[in-house]
Amino acid sequence: xxxxxxxxxxxxxxxxxxxxxxxxxxxxxxxxxxxxxxxxxxxxxxxxxxxxxxxxxxxxxxxxxxxxxxxxxxxxxxxxxxxxxxxxxxxxxxxxxxxxxxxxxxxxxxxxxxxxxxxxxxxxxxxxxxxxxxxxxxxxxxxxxxxxxxxxxxxxxxxxxxxxxxxxxxxxxxxxxxxxxxxxxxxxxxxxxxxxxxxxxxxxxxxxxxxxxxxxxxxxxxxxxxxxxxxxxxxxxxxxxxxxxxxxxxxxxxxxxxxxxxxxxxxx
Amino acid sequence: xxxxxxxxxxxxxxxxxxxxxxxxxxxxxxxxxxxxxxxxxxxxxxxxxxxxxxxxxxxxxxxxxxxxxxxxxxxxxxxxxxxxxxxxxxxxxxxxxxxxxxxxxxxxxxxxxxxxxxxxxxxxxxxxxxxxxxxxxxxxxxxxxxxxxxxxxxxxxxxxxxxxxxxxxxxxxxxxxxxxxxxxxxxxxxxxxxxxxxxxxxxxxxxxxxxxxxxxxxxxxxxxxxxxxxxxxxxxxxxxxxxxxxxxxxxxxxxxxxxxxxxxxxxxxxxxxxxxxxxxxxxxxxxxxxxxxxxxx
Numbered sequence: 001x002x003x004x005x006x007x008x009x010x011x012x013x014x015x016x017x018x019x020x021x022x023x024x025x026x027x028x029x030x031x032x033x034x035x036x037x038x039x040x041x042x043x044x045x046x047x048x049x050x051x052x053x054x055x056x057x058x059x060x061x062x063x064x065x066x067x068x069x070x071x072x073x074x075x076x077x078x079x080x081x082x083x084x085x086x087x088x089x090x091x092x093x094x095x096x097x098x099x100x101x102x103x104x105x106x107x108x109x110x111x112x113x114x115x116x117x118x119x120x121x122x123x124x125x126x127x128x129x130x131x132x133x134x135x136x137x138x139x140x141x142x143x144x145x146x147x148x149x150x151x152x153x154x155x156x157x158x159x160x161x162x163x164x165x166x167x168x169x170x171x172x173x174x175x176x177x178x179x180x181x182x183x184x185x186x187x188x189x190x191x192x193x194x195x196x197x198x199x200x201x202x203x204x205x206x207x208x209x210x211x212x213x214x215x216x217x218x219x220x221x222x223x224x225x226x227x228x229x230x231x232x233x234x235x236x237x238x239x240x241x242x243x244x245x246x247x248x249x250x251x252x253x254x255x256x257x258x259x260x261x262x263x264x265x266x267x268x
Numbered sequence: 269x270x271x272x273x274x275x276x277x278x279x280x281x282x283x284x285x286x287x288x289x290x291x292x293x294x295x296x297x298x299x300x301x302x303x304x305x306x307x308x309x310x311x312x313x314x315x316x317x318x319x320x321x322x323x324x325x326x327x328x329x330x331x332x333x334x335x336x337x338x339x340x341x342x343x344x345x346x347x348x349x350x351x352x353x354x355x356x357x358x359x360x361x362x363x364x365x366x367x368x369x370x371x372x373x374x375x376x377x378x379x380x381x382x383x384x385x386x387x388x389x390x391x392x393x394x395x396x397x398x399x400x401x402x403x404x405x406x407x408x409x410x411x412x413x414x415x416x417x418x419x420x421x422x423x424x425x426x427x428x429x430x431x432x433x434x435x436x437x438x439x440x441x442x443x444x445x446x447x448x449x450x451x452x453x454x455x456x457x458x459x460x461x462x463x464x465x466x467x468x469x470x471x472x473x474x475x476x477x478x479x480x481x482x483x484x485x486x487x488x489x490x491x492x493x494x495x496x497x498x499x500x501x502x503x504x505x506x507x508x509x510x511x512x513x514x515x516x517x518x519x520x521x522x523x524x525x526x527x528x529x530x531x532x533x534x535x536x537x538x539x540x541x542x543x544x545x546x547x548x549x550x551x552x553x554x555x556x557x558x559x560x561x562x563x564x565x
Contacts, residue, residue: 070459100461110452113563114474124460127470163564174456181460 012255014232014245019043020215021067021185022084028059028066031076036062039081040241042234044185049207049216051230051247053223055267058236060219064187067217068102069095085184100124103178105188109170111162111177118158120173121145124181144176148206168199172206185215193221204229223263227251235259312541319538324348328507329522335531345532349539351508352522355423356546358510359502359518360492362427367434368484374435375442375480376468382447398436405429406497414501423509423516426502430494434487441483445476450565478561482554489550493543495520519543 021044029035037059044050052060065071067083072095083090090098111120121141125132132140141158145151150172154165162173171191178186188207192200207216208229220226226233226247233247235258243250243259254260261267275283323346330338330347338345374390381387409429414421449472457467473480498504503515504525523539526532 068459070455073455073458096461096463098461099459104455104459106452106455106459108452110450110456112453112456112471112475113565114471114477123457124462127457127460127462127466129466161564177456177460 012243012245013042013241016043016045016232020046020086021217023063023067023081024083025081026063026066026083027080028062028071029078030062030071030074031078035239037066037236037239037241040236041081042241042244044215044217045232046215047211047213048231049211049218049229050232050234051226052217052219052234052236053221053226053262054234054236055262056221057238059239060234060236061189063236063241064189064217064219067185067187068099068104070099070104100181101183102185102187103181103183105171105174105178105186105191107190108194109167109174111165111170111173113161113163115162116159117154117162117165117173120162121176121180123177140180144180145173147179147210148172148176149202150176166199168195168202171195171199171203175203175206175210179210179214183214185217186210188216188218190219190221192225200225235262237262309544312537312544315534316537316539316541318344319535320541321348324538324542325353326350329517329525329535330532331506332529332531335529339531345534347535349519349522349535349542351505351517352519352539353542354508354510355502355505355516355518355521356492358512359423359426359430359498359516360488362424362512363430363434363491364484364488366427366431367438367487370431371435371438371484371487372442372473372480374439376446376473378439378443379446380468394436394439397432400432401496402429402433402494403496403500405432406500408432409497410500418513420513421501421503421515423502423512423514426498426516426518427512429497429501430491433494433497434491437487437490438480438484441486442476442480445479445483446472448479449475453565475563478558478563481561482558485550485554485557489547489554492547492550493520495524499524519546 023040023042023044026040027035027038040059040063052063054060062071066079067090069090071077079091085093085098085101093101111117112123115123115126118137118141119126121144122132122137125137125140142151142155145154150169153169154173157164162170165173171194175186175188175191192203195203204225207218210216211231218226218230230247232245233250234244235242235250235254235256237258243254243256245255250259251263254263325348327346327348328351329349330345334347335345374394378387378391378394406429409425409432413425413428418424453471453475454467457471458464462471498518498521502518502521504521505515505517509516519539520543523536523543526535526539
């Protein structure tokens with residue numbers, strides 16, 4: 001590999017025209033001078049699936065959590081740079097408001113164990129104390145479960161606890177729960193790493209369908225998954241955004257040798 | 269190729285023998301430790317069952333004269349422990365009203381802010397509280413309530429002493445239960461834009477309800493039989509008393525009174541049996557709740 005490409009940094013990061021979310025020179029630290037991600041700049045395109053890849057500890061989850069400010073759960077976090085959502089600085093929005101616009105799905109399915117399937121879907125309304133009419137609730141539950149393809153499987157068991165479902169169904173329930181509030185962006189943190197291949201395939205199909213209405217950002221450990229479903233891919237390494245481009249291009253002709261090494265399985 | 273068992277048959281026999289011996293020793297010791305409980309139960313039932321009639325629950329404790337008369341006529345001592353039952357319900361109920369909210373909030377605090385000077389201090393104080401002899405708590409309640417507030421012995425003072433006693437078990441069971449809830453549930457709620465306090469109240473507490481209520485009930489059953497602090501606070505009363513600023517009886521206080529009156533001594537067994545049954549039922553309730561409300565993650 002020739003090093004001529006390596007020197008042109010801009011070449012390795014794709015420029016997105018009018019992004020829905022813009023990450024501008026963001027660095028995040030969990031305390032002290034050590035930064036988990038450094039100077040990350042990237043635009044996220046609307047209605048696309050953007051995958052964030054990289055070896056363990058590269059900062060991909062930190063970047064994802066910085067987008068809906070979930071990283072602030074750790075008390076000593078601080079950041080430099082910023083993120084804008086539709087032009088608005090997210091660090092000036094109340095995190096509670098922000099998280100209603102940017103939903104999140106986690107590594108392990110985590111439906112609320114005390115709630116039924118029905119209540120899990122409308123949990124965002126219920127827990128926030130938003131009163132809905134019975135018909136409105138029914139409508140949200142049906143729409144959200146339809147969206148994640150869980151309606152036919154659960155319509156007769158809506159009042160059973162969510163934890164009775166299988167792992168894959170639980171994860172789709174969690175996606176439905178995130179969709180119920182109609183967020184603009186959905187963040188997924190390795191959503192299939194605890195699931196079997198069949199359940200994984202279902203979630204992947206689902207995400208591809210969902211991008212019509214939502215913008216999806218997906219952290220994944222699984223290169224195959226990124227290649228299969230994402231439009232854009234980011235490759236992160238030790239806190240740095242090494243390369244960001246169209247997935248097909250990046251997987252066939254990576255511009256940075258570290259990306260190439262990772263994609264060909266030399267590390268990670 | 270011949271594969272020979274590396275353990276000779278003699279060694280194997282020896283191992284099996286050891287295994288059996290160990291089981292027998294274990295079972296024997298387990299049985300020995302159950303003997304005190306079984307013999308207490310046997311004594312109480314044997315000597316107490318005669319007293320247990322409906323009137324035992326509806327009538328107040330008899331005085332010495334009534335007992336002497338009944339004994340002279342070879343009759344069962346009349347009267348019951350209604351004043352003690354009512355007193356225990358009121359005193360323990362009020363103690364719970366004080367200790368449960370306080371204990372829940374402290375437990376939530378300890379589990380949520382699990383590090384830091386303040387947390388360690390609170391945890392240390394709660395642990396110390398558990399070790400304070402109950403009679404000392406009685407003295408404290410005497411100084412705090414009996415003298416300045418109710419200017420005399422009162423049920424309220426008894427409740428304050430008992431509430432301090434049950435506080436540590438509520439705090440620790442709340443803390444331990446909440447700590448066992450996976451952090452992913454909290455993240456799930458926060459990621460839905462649910463404010464922190466609602467996440468604690470509407471997600472974490474209901475999820476930990478089984479463990480927390482078990483801790484509360486065990487705390488109640490622990491104080492229901494307390495006598496020493498009540499001697500210095502509620503004192504006792506021969507009539508049913510509903511006024512919390514007045515002296516009140518309680519089942520364990522009655523047991524003590526019966527013990528001090530040679531003519532009433534037979535009533536000890538009935539009263540103790542009722543007390544034991546109440547505590548036994550509370551423990552069964554705690555078990556049932558922890559089973560029924562168990563949450564599967």
